[in-house]
Amino acid sequence: MAAIAEWPQSDAGADRLPLYRRIADELRRDIAEGRLAPGASLPTEHELIRRFGVSRGTVRQARAALRAEGTVGGSQGRVFSVKGAPITQPLGELISFTSWASGLGRQPGARVIDFGPEPISADAADALDLPSSARCWRLERIRTLDTLPVMIERTVFPDEIGTMLQGADLSIRSVYAELEARGIVVATARHRISAVAADATxxxxxxxxxxxxxxxxxxxxLDRDHQPIEWSIDTYRGDRADFEIENSAAAPTLARRLDEGGA
Amino acid sequence: MAAIAEWPQSDAGADRLPLYRRIADELRRDIAEGRLAPGASLPTEHELIRRFGVSRGTVRQARAALRAEGTVGGSQGRVFSVKGAPITQPLGELISFTSWASGLGRQPGARVIDFGPEPISADAADALDLPSSARCWRLERIRTLDTLPVMIERTVFPDEIGTMLQGADLSIRSVYAELEARGIVVATARHRISAVAADATxxxxxxxxxxxxxxxxxxxxLDRDHQPIEWSIDTYRGDRADFEIENSAAAPTLARRLDEGGA
DNA sequence: GTAGCATTCTTGTATAGACAAGTTGCGCGA
DNA sequence: TCGCGCAACTTGTCTATACAAGAATGCTAC
Incomplete structure (x- = not known):
């Protein structure tokens, strides 16, 4: 049983991890990188025992770790299957269209329709916590995946943020990447999701x-001090995208709202 | 080692539970009912082994279950300690239509269109992690606020959950309240939000x-063990409701998804 | 062809033993 | 008295084995 010695020696620090952790990590990687798609079957205990040259208890420990995360599931008699990739990205990554597209292996694109300073609207002033006399920057873009239009993005930035974006090529680089390079980080975000019918525009x-x-x-x-960084209304094609949310009891973050207008 | 026979025989159905579950349950009860306060030490492995007359592996399994819930914590060399009372109230409130309506000061209502056992569909079997031969219960309701129809709710329950709901008045009381009264608690929920056009139905x-x-x-x-409790597709009138999500960097839970069908 | 049974596969539960690694506390020596 | 180190204790990791229970599959009998 010399299988361990034959493992890839790439990660230098990994050899101090316990066996079951290394097995779990490898399986987790397989899932995160798509080699094991949701719904697919995990290797059986016997296969893992042979592959890693360990005892059954160790294999079970590894899979118990993944199960505790909700990443995989199984029950007596049935082969373990992948339930879904673990969501562990930093918030900026989650929000950024560019990061999202790259993660999907798609080519993100943007066509800038409008970008420039302008007087602030009442809604925007409210959302950005600015006086109605403030100046702001408005950015309107069409976002594409492999040249297919997927989303319209209409963003309003406070003046000092918009100024930073001046001169940046907003058709290529992510706004978040641009801001992060200048020390501006999104620490909190509030989303409101609704369904609407497409108007002519x-x-x-x-x-x-x-x-x-x-x-x-x-x-x-919002940034770490709860100062508003951006206010954006993104409009996705209903047939091209949806949103996934995981709520645990520890972090309850989803709430329903009633739109009073429709009564 | 005849300790098992001396256990309280009170709960009649409990004797079919595996040993480690019974030990975990007993410890959980000790914590929930205050006999083990937060910060206090759990019995050591050796004590539990003697007290229950089981092997070390079994005791470790029991405590691993509690640890996975975040109820207790420990590390090598240190005695396990109680981290906090197990959560028994939480996420259901956020999800429950009834709670939501009450919070808004509206009168929640439900009209049951269909409720009963039936063979499981492939989608539902997948979502509920059940074999395709399993039986399930389907519930279809129209949810109203002050008699205005707002949402169609189509839920599939595993057989044992559906059986519990039999006889309950599903047009009044919340399903979650009903389940909670029977010790079933939603600990985690995964949502997927999308926009669709209304079909004729x-x-x-x-x-x-x-x-x-x-x-x-x-x-x-899902419950604490990641066992599926329900799979539901709720369809809201777009002009009557939307969803709000707050993401902090500490709990990133929102992800975008691409619907491949639309290319 | 189909229903039902039996086999086989896979996972669940439980035990026992061995060694490693971290913590705590006691006692001894300076 | 203070500090160091050893010893005891506790948990972590790993192996090996046995039997039970649920699922899937294929085969047989009808």
Whole structure:
């Protein structure tokens, strides 16, 4: 049973980890990197025992760790299967369209429709916690995946943030990457998700019929001091994207809202 | 080692539970009922071995279960200690339509369209992690606020959960309240939110034109052991409700998904 | 063809023993 | 008295084995 010695020696520090951790890590990597898709079967205990040259208890310990995370599931008699990739990215990554696209292996794109300073709207002043006399910057872009239009992004930045973005090539680099390079980090974000019908403008921009269902995501991004960084309304094609949320009892973050207008 | 025979025989059904579960349950009770206060030390492995007359592995399994819940913590060399009372109230409140409506000061209502046992669909078997031969219970309801239809709820329960709901008045009391009264608690939930157009059926049920935008929320509710409790697809009138999510960097739980079908 | 049974596979539960690693506390020596 | 080190204790890691229970599969009998 000399299988351990034949493991990839790449990560230098890894050889001090217990065996079951290394097995769990390898399986977790397989899941995160897509070699084991959700719904797929994990190797059976016997296979893992042979592959890693360890005892059954060790294999079971490894899989128990993954199960405790909710990453995989199984029950007596049935092969373990992948339930879903663990969500562990930093918040900026989660919000950024660019990071999202890259993670999917798609080519993110952006077509800037409008970018410049302008007087602030009442809604924006409210959302960004600014006086109605303040100046702000407005950015409107079409976001694409492999050239397919997926989302319309309409963002308002406070003046000092917008100024930072001046001169940046907003059709390529992520706004978040740009801001992070200047020490601005999104620490908290509030989202409000709703469904709307496409009006004539959005239908044209997204190349869909009028009235098609759209996923509208309103976002307020705040820094560590709860200072508003951006207020954005992203409008996704309903047939191209949806959102996934995990709530644990420890971090209850999803709430329903009633739109009073419709009564 | 005849300690098992001397256990309290009170709960009649408990004797079919595995040993480690019974030990974990007893410790959990000790914590919940204050006999073991936060900060206090748990019995050592040796004490538990003697007290229950089991082997070390079994005791370790019991404590591993508590640790996975975050109820207790320990590390090598140090005695296990209580970290906090196990959570028994939480996430259900956020998810429950009834709680939501009450919080808004509205009168929640439900009209049961269908409730009963039936063979499981492939999707449901997948979501609930059940064999395709399993039986399940399907519940379909129209949810109302002050008699206005707001949402269609289509839920599938595993057999043992559905059986519990038999006889309950599902047009009044919250399903979650009903389950909680029986010791079933939603500890984790995964939501997937998307926008769809109303088909003829849903348009009729919600009293809106065909093609109207709807907010579709697919939810998998899991208990502390990540065992699926329910799989539900809730369809909201787009003009009556939206969702709010707060993300902090500490608890990043929102992810975007790409719907591959639309390319 | 199909229902039902039996086999086989996979996971769950439990025990026992061995060694490693970290913590705590006691006692001894300076 | 103070500090160091050893010893005892506690948990972590790992192996090996045995039997039970649920699931999937294939085969047989009808």
């Amino acid at each position: 959005d239908a044209g921009l997204l190349d869909i019929p009028r009235g098609s269902p759209l996923l509208r995501v309103e976002r307020r991004g | 849903d348009a009729g049920l919600l009293d809106i034109p065909r093609g109207s935008p709807l907010l579709r929320v697919e939810r998998r509710g």
